[in-house]
Every structure is written in C-alpha cells, then in structure tokens.
Amino acid sequence: MSDTKASNQMWGGRFASGPAAIMEAINASIGFDRKLYAQDIRGSIAHAGMLAQTGIISTADQEKIVHGLNTILSEIEQGRFEFSTRLEDIHMNVEARLAELIGPAAGRLHTARSRNDQVATDFRLWVKEELQRTEGALVNLIEAFLDRAEEHASTLMPGFTHLQTAQPVTFGHHCMAYVEMFSRDLSRVRDAIERMDESPLGAAALAGTGFPIDRAMTASALGFREPTRNSIDTVSDRDFALEFLSLASICGTHLSRLAEEIVIWSTPQFGFAKLSDAFATGSSIMPQKKNPDAAELVRAKTGRLNGNLIGLLTVMKGLPLAYSKDMQEDKEAVFDAAETLDLMIAAMTGMVRDMAIDKAAMKKAAASGHSTATDLADWLVREAGLPFREAHHVTGRAVALADERRTSLDRLSLDDLKAINGAITEQVFGVLSVAASVKSRTSFGGTAPAEVRRQIRYWKKRLKRDASRAKTR
Numbered sequence: 001m002s003d004t005k006a007s008n009q010m011w012g013g014r015f016a017s018g019p020a021a022i023m024e025a026i027n028a029s030i031g032f033d034r035k036l037y038a039q040d041i042r043g044s045i046a047h048a049g050m051l052a053q054t055g056i057i058s059t060a061d062q063e064k065i066v067h068g069l070n071t072i073l074s075e076i077e078q079g080r081f082e083f084s085t086r087l088e089d090i091h092m093n094v095e096a097r098l099a100e101l102i103g104p105a106a107g108r109l110h111t112a113r114s115r116n117d118q119v120a121t122d123f124r125l126w127v128k129e130e131l132q133r134t135e136g137a138l139v140n141l142i143e144a145f146l147d148r149a150e151e152h153a154s155t156l157m158p159g160f161t162h163l164q165t166a167q168p169v170t171f172g173h174h175c176m177a178y179v180e181m182f183s184r185d186l187s188r189v190r191d192a193i194e195r196m197d198e199s200p201l202g203a204a205a206l207a208g209t210g211f212p213i214d215r216a217m218t219a220s221a222l223g224f225r226e227p228t229r230n231s232i233d234t235v236s237d238r239d240f241a242l243e244f245l246s247l248a249s250i251c252g253t254h255l256s257r258l259a260e261e262i263v264i265w266s267t268p269q270f271g272f273a274k275l276s277d278a279f280a281t282g283s284s285i286m287p288q289k290k291n292p293d294a295a296e297l298v299r300a301k302t303g304r305l306n307g308n309l310i311g312l313l314t315v316m317k318g319l320p321l322a323y324s325k326d327m328q329e330d331k332e333a334v335f336d337a338a339e340t341l342d343l344m345i346a347a348m349t350g351m352v353r354d355m356a357i358d359k360a361a362m363k364k365a366a367a368s369g370h371s372t373a374t375d376l377a378d379w380l381v382r383e384a385g386l387p388f389r390e391a392h393h394v395t396g397r398a399v400a401l402a403d404e405r406r407t408s409l410d411r412l413s414l415d416d417l418k419a420i421n422g423a424i425t426e427q428v429f430g431v432l433s434v435a436a437s438v439k440s441r442t443s444f445g446g447t448a449p450a451e452v453r454r455q456i457r458y459w460k461k462r463l464k465r466d467a468s469r470a471k472t473r
Contacts, residue, residue, distance in 0.1 A: 027325075028085040030093055030330050037076050039125040040090050043118065043201060045088040046221035048109055050214050056112065061105040066405045068101040069094070090122070091115050112211040113204055116235040116323045120200035123331065125222060127244050130338045131193050135470070136253075137345040139463060142179055146463075149175035150456050154449040157272065157362035158436055163387040165369030168434040171362060175456050178258060183459070185251040191471070192247060196240035199224035203210060203234035206322035236322040238312070241334050245309040248341045252302035254343050259299040262351060266292045271361040279351050298344050305340060308333040311374055366434045370399050370409050375440070384423035394421045411470040414415045 003096055045066055052062035087093045092115075099106040153172035158165045185250040199219035202209065208231040215227035228234040265272035266280075279294040315329045373395050380391035397420045402409050410432035417424040432434055442448040445455070 008292070009210070017295050024085060027088060029089045029328050029331070030083050030085055030087065032335060033090045033122075034076075034083055034093070035331075035335055036090050036119075036122040036126055037094070037128075038073065039122040040094055041073050041117070042125065043121045043218075043222060044094070044109060045069055046218045047113060047201060049221060050217045051108070051111060053217060054212050054214055056211055057108045061108050064102040064105045065109050068098045068106065071101055072097050087113070089119070091118050092277065096348040096349050112209040112213050113201065114206075114235070115218075116205050117200045117203040117231075120203070120235055120237070121222070123334075124196055124198075124200060124224075124240055127191060127240055128196060128223075130334075131189050131244065132188070134248075134251075134338075134341065134345070135186065135189045135193070136343065137349070138182055138189065139467070141345055141349045141352065142182050142459070142463065144173045144349050145182070146456055146459055148172075148352060148357075149179065149452065152359075153225065153452045153456070155357065155359050155362060158366045158368065158437060165365070165371050165376055166367040168371045168437050169441075169447040170438055170449060170452055171357060172449070172452045176452060178457075179459055181254045181257075182251070185247065185254060188247040188250065190466075192240070192243045194434045195243070197225040198228045199226070200228050200234045200237075202227060203231035205231050206235050236319070236324075236327070238316055238327060242309070242312055242316065243328050244334060245305070245312055245337050247303075248337045249309045250346060251341060252305040254346050256299045256302040258348060259295040262355065263299070263420075265458040266290075266295075266355075270365070271358055272365070273355040273357055275351060276354050277355075279347070279354055287289075287401075294347050298347055301340050301344055305337050306342060308337040309428045317411075361422045363434070367408060370402060372409055372432050372434060372437045373399055375437045376409060376428065379428050379431050380421070380423070383425070383427065384421070386423070388422075 008202075029128075030146065034166060048062045048065040051057040052059050057065075072081065075097075080096070083093055084096075087096050095106060095110065107245070149172040151172075152175065155171040156168055157174060158173045159167045159169035159174070199215065199222055200213035201218045201222070202213050211434055219225070219227045228237075262273065262275070264270055266275060275290075275292055275294070279292070280290045281293045312333045315326055319326055376398060377388065377391040377395040380386045380394055381388050386392075387395065398409060398412065398417060401411055401416060401420070405412070410429060414424070414426055414429075417428065431440065438447055438449070440448065442451055445451070
C-alpha cells in the first residue's frame with residue numbers, strides 16, 4: 001500500500017484525500033519523535049498483554065502482536081526500518097509496519113487507547129529514564145567534588161564576596177559548597193521522578209474507555225508506581241517535561257557558575273588551577289595561549305537550557321483542556337536539553353577531577369586584601385569586650401594604617417596597633433595569620449579543616465544511604 005493510503009486509513013474513513021505537502025510537513029513529528037521508539041514498543045507490548053489478560057483480545061493475537069513488535073524493535077536498532085513522514089509519528093510508523101508483518105491482528109492493538117495517552121506514556125517513560133541517567137551523572141559529579149575536598153581540606157585560598165577578597169577559607173570548603181549545590185539538583189531530580197511516576201496508559205483520548213481494562217496492570221508492567229487518576233489531566237499534562245527543563249536550567253546555572261570560576265582560576269592573574277590538554281585548547285595565532293574552552297562552553301550551553309524551558313512554558317501557556325496539537329512541540333526542547341545537560345555534567349565532572357591546584361598561589365592570594373580583618377574585629381569583641389560596631393571601626397583604622405605602610409595586618413607592630421586601641425595585646429597576632437583564621441572557623445558548616453572533613457564524612461554516608469533507597473524505588 002502507498003504511504004498516502006496508509007496515512008488516510010490511520011485517520012479513518014472521513015478523509016478522502018491525502019494531506020497537502022505543507023500540512024504533511026507541519027504535522028509530521030517522526031523526524032524527532034522516532035527517539036521514542038523503544039518506549040513506544042514497550043508500551044504497546046504492555047498494552048497488548050493487558051488486553052489479552054482481560055479478555056479484550058485473544059492470546060493468539062497478543063502473541064502475534066508481541067512477536068511483530070519485537071521484530072520492529074530489532075529492525076529499528078539495526079537501522080533497517082524505513083520511517084515515513086506521511087505516517088506522521090512514531091506510533092503510526094510502528095503500527096503500519098506491524099500490519100505489514102502480522103496482518104489484521106495489528107488493528108486490535110489500538111483497542112482502548114488513543115495516540116493521546118500513548119504519546120504521554122512514551123514521553124513519560126523517556127523522561128523518567130533520562131532523569132535516572134541524570135541522577136547517576138550528578139552523583140558522579142558530587143563524588144568528584146568530595147574527592148577534591150578531601151584532598152584539599154586544609155588548602156588555603158581566599159574566599160570572595162563581590163569577587164573581592166573577603167576572608168580566608170580552604171579549597172576543600174569551597175568544593176563542599178558545590179557538593180551542597182549539586183545535591184539540591186540531585187534532590188530535584190529524585191523529586192521529579194517521584195512526582196511523574198504515574199502511568200497515562202488507558203486514559204485514551206481524554207475520557208477513559210468503556211473496555212474493561214486494567215490500568216494498574218500496565219502501570220506495573222511499565223515500572224510506574226500507579227496509574228494517573230484523571231483522564232483529562234493525563235493527556236494534557238506536560239508538567240513532567242516542564243519540571244525536567246526547569247531542573248535542567250537550575251543545574252545548568254550551577255554548572256555555569258562553576259565554569260566561570262574555572263575560567264577565572266586558570267588565568268595567569270589568579271593562577272589557582274590549570275586544566276590539562278584534555279579540557280583546554282590553544283590559539284591559532286598566539287602559541288602561549290591555553291584556553292579553558294570546555295568550561296566556557298559549559299557556561300554558554302546554559303543559555304540553551306534556559307531557552308528550552310521558556311520555549312515550552314510558552315507553548316503550554318493558555319492551552320485549554322484536554323489535548324491540543326501544540327503539545328507536539330514538547331519533545332524537541334526536552335531532547336535537546338537532555339543531551340545538553342548530559343554533556344555539561346560529564347564535561348564538568350572531568351574538569352573537576354582533571355584540574356591541578358596551585359596551593360602556593362592560593363595561599364598567597366588568601367593573605368591578600370587584609371583577609372583577616374574580621375578576625376581582628378572578632379578578637380576585639382571577644383578579648384577586649386568592645387561592641388562589634390566599635391571593633392569594626394578600630395579594625396578599619398588598622399586596615400587603613402596597613403595600606404598606608406603597604407604591609408599586612410599581621411606585620412603591623414604591637415605599638416602601631418595599641419596606638420589605635422590600647423586594649424590590643426600581643427595575643428592578637430595569634431588570630432591575624434591566614435592559617436589561624438581558617439582554623440578558628442569551627443562553627444557548624446564553617447571552613448575549619450576539621451569541620452570540612454566532618455561534612456565530607458556526612459555526605460559520603462548520605463550518598464550511600466540515598467543509593468540504597470534509590471534501588472528500592
């Protein structure tokens with residue numbers, strides 16, 4: 001049979017002629033939704049099994065259908081399947097080929113379902129599987145940071161606000177900031193999986209079906225927690241896709257912030273870190289250059305993620321219930337975002353493990369900009385009994401004097417400091433060094449090496465616990 005006739009038969013007897021070329025071009029989605037072939041076949045096998053179990057179709061027809069679907073799966077995976085735009089989408093392409101393979105039994109497969117619940121099922125399965133891949137990738141990235149944090153729990157570096165030296169911290173503590181950040185991304189992924197873990201199959205076009213189907217059976221067969229509870233919402237819901245794009249955009253923002261730091265750290269002006277040739281490139285004209293291109297591209301790709309989110313939000317805005325063809329525009333954004341995010345996380349995990357840290361450069365920078373000024377103010381409060389605002393003023397005068405002398409706070413003489421405030425004693429020098437400052441920050445979540453190591457132990461245990469829970473999902 002010709003593709004035109006096949007397309008007309010799929011639509012039904014009302015349509016006497018084939019689609020115009022323009023209509024065919026705008027209507028067809030097979031160019032991108034062929035990515036759902038495995039999920040579509042998996043859903044159809046589960047549906048056929050349920051139809052046979054409930055007596056809606058015969059066991060013989062079920063066996064033919066399953067055999068035919070597995071043949072089609074093999075053909076697609078081996079690159080021998082011919083996709084047709086005139087058959088519109090992955091569902092019709094598979095069904096048409098199934099009819100060629102097994103004859104009339106193929107027509108019974110679509111009993112008690114619609115393309116509306118079929119595509120919702122396929123897409124949910126795909127997004128769920130992608131979220132599970134993202135979950136694993138984020139765990140790998142967090143583990144990379146935990147390894148670097150453990151390695152550098154005592155490595156001194158400047159902490160910044162406004163990209164100005166603020167207080168000394170450790171590089172391990174800085175790495176643990178990203179552990180916290182990406183762990184929130186990980187929790188969003190897990191929450192999204194939990195929220196979307198409902199099967200749309202059986203909602204049919206929008207009103208359910210009069211056939212005695214067992215939706216719990218197909219939900220279980222497809223690995224969903226349970227079936228959805230409202231057929232209208234089921235076929236019109238794309239929250240799971242929006243949520244994927246949203247968490248991808250937030251994660252991309254975190255990756256972009258990290259990428260920016262790597263770009264800054266690898267400049268000669270900072271010199272904190274160096275990427276190997278695996279993640280850097282040279283210049284076509286300047287032989288001395290080593291450019292952090294991988295980090296720059298991660299930073300840039302965040303824009304794609306944000307654009308995909310805004311795009312689908314705009315598509316879904318104002319759509320009446322239930323299904324509208326607008327929703328065909330949901331997949332390309334998600335497919336692109338998934339591929340982009342996978343690459344970004346993999347690249348960043350590689351860079352985190354790859355970059356060489358220059359401890360000496362970090363330590364030298366940690367002492368710049370009077371980074372222990374707050375320690376002087378705290379000492380005046382704690383040891384001399386000054387109100388903090390007065391201690392802040394006294395410290396400011398000491399900083400001004402150090403600037404005037406072109407020296408650091410810990411190199412001012414005791415006489416210089418006593419001239420500013422007579423309550424200052426020689427003991428103050430015990431807090432003015434960078435190492436002493438960092439060691440003193442023992443508050444929960446602080447930068448003291450002992451506290452950093454405690455948080456590393458906590459996160460390692462938590463990752464193991466969460467992994468065990470994930471296996472039982």
